[in-house]
Amino acid sequence: MPGPRALLGLGLLVAAARAGGRCRERGWSWNRGWERDRCLPRRAMHSPGTARPGPAGLRFLGQEEAQAIDQELFTEYGFSVEQLMELAGLSCATAIAKVGVLGGRRGSWHCGLSCTSASSKAYPPSSFTTSQPAVLVVCGPGNNGGDGLVCARHLKMFVSLLGYQPTVYYPKRPSKPLFEGLTTQCKKMDIPFLPEFPAEAEFIDELYGLVVDAIFGFSFTGAVREPFGSILSTLERVTVPIASIDIPSGWDVEKGKADGLQPDMLISLTAPKKAAMHFTGRYHFLGGRFVPPALQEKYALNLPAYPGTDCVLQLT
């Protein structure tokens, strides 16, 4: 008869195996979640720093280069912010839609639009606590936030097919017609705007299957003003997947941030920035299919070809 310690150890092993099994069914792996009795999504399995290289020759931009290209699009090429923001936000929504129909409260990505019937059987829909899986779009005080508003609106247009409902949190809104217009467009499409940010990461995990991080972009210089410091702290503890627009918020645009947000998806706009070399999530997309060939050449961007008429390109 095994001793009590052995039995305890056996019991723990069985419990862990069962928990790990339950997690594995959802496509997750057991990790640090013992204390919270919670499964962590696969992204936590990648050790920070195991970044994957991009396609051969693809350049990763420094912050000044990114700003220079942006400026040139407006001043030399005559684009308006409205135009490029619309195309950028559309790219983000398209990339998110391609990766996953959301399933389950805990926010595992279902296999997406390109699923075969075999793999969709591997990820059967779980029961929902909300009537439809929901997406939380967190918008910052600048253009990255604007990209988020456009993204939220296009996600809503995709809702009839893909079944998720965006909700926006937009605490700092510039008093400019551009942002006021984007906000009105979302509200008139019945996209709710939260009056306050969910107090705990667990609340976000309960209510949403995905978080879109549209807080800071390539102009970020490290000074995180409230309420975004608290928001980022909460998001760092969230276990549902996070999709970051252009730069994982809070990261240095070139060096990344090892102890910062670890998104599952990154949508690089125009061209990836150096921070993307530190990205260890599962999905890296390129969006913003508007860079004129002459500008691509001038900066030797070496962008891979977008497929057909798609506005996004999956890099990894």
Added chain:
Amino acid sequence: MPGPRALLGLGLLVAAARAGGRCRERGWSWSWNRGWNRGWERGWERGRCLPHRAMHSPGTARPGPAGLRFLGQEEAQAIDQELFTEYRFSVEQLMELAGLSCATAIAKAYPPSSFTTSQPAVLVVCGPGNNGGDGLVCARHLKMFGYQPTVYYPKRPSKPLFEGLTTQCKKMDIPFLPEFPAEAEFIDELYGLVVDAIFGFSFTGAVREPFGSILSTLERVTVPIASIDIPSGWDVEKGKADGLQPDMLISLTAPKKAAMHFTGRYHFLGGRFVPPALQEKYALNLPAYPGTDCVLQLT
């Protein structure tokens, strides 16, 4: 030994079959219908084939999907206004999405490999208003998709929107013709497709020059024409039986009544930005767009 007339008839048959064969290689059919009076003589002199569109007799319009509404002109204008005043969209936004839809639809129906010209050369004819603006956006996205667009833009509003769109095209090395090709045959030689971005849903029948002459020339062109929203020169509700006969129509937002008279091969819906509440208010009954596509093929 057959008589000379029989031999002549046989010779004509052989020649026509060969011409038809040559046409068929290009995806065209030798037209014997309307072609008998107009096209037969004209086709014979020019040694030229009429495209598929001439095969359809005018008026044999195909119905759309069940329940899809075709808008009157006032409704179309009301919806447009509501998008700007109630929903606070900007013209830049919607024009960008509209033009992107047009380029995407064109790429789906006329992939670069289908062009008989050495490059996938497209002539984009832009009118004096928003339809012309849609054309400029379309031209730019066609360039991004690998086509070689050329623009003809004779009447340019002095507004930042249109000046910006023009600059964007020029900075992408899209040529702007200084004058319109004098003959339909020149267009047929140089381009594999014409995009008609002259008049849209606000058109009320008064065609000012140079667009009257342009439309006359386009009506004689044999390469396919893709019209943005309304075949130019058509009454927005009643069409125009003796007007332009485009091969493709890209209806924006929702089709207008004129589309019921459209007899070309490709009818696409574009402009995937109409909020569900607005769709309901006007009972548009739009079919579902596939996945994340910004266009929907109706026929």
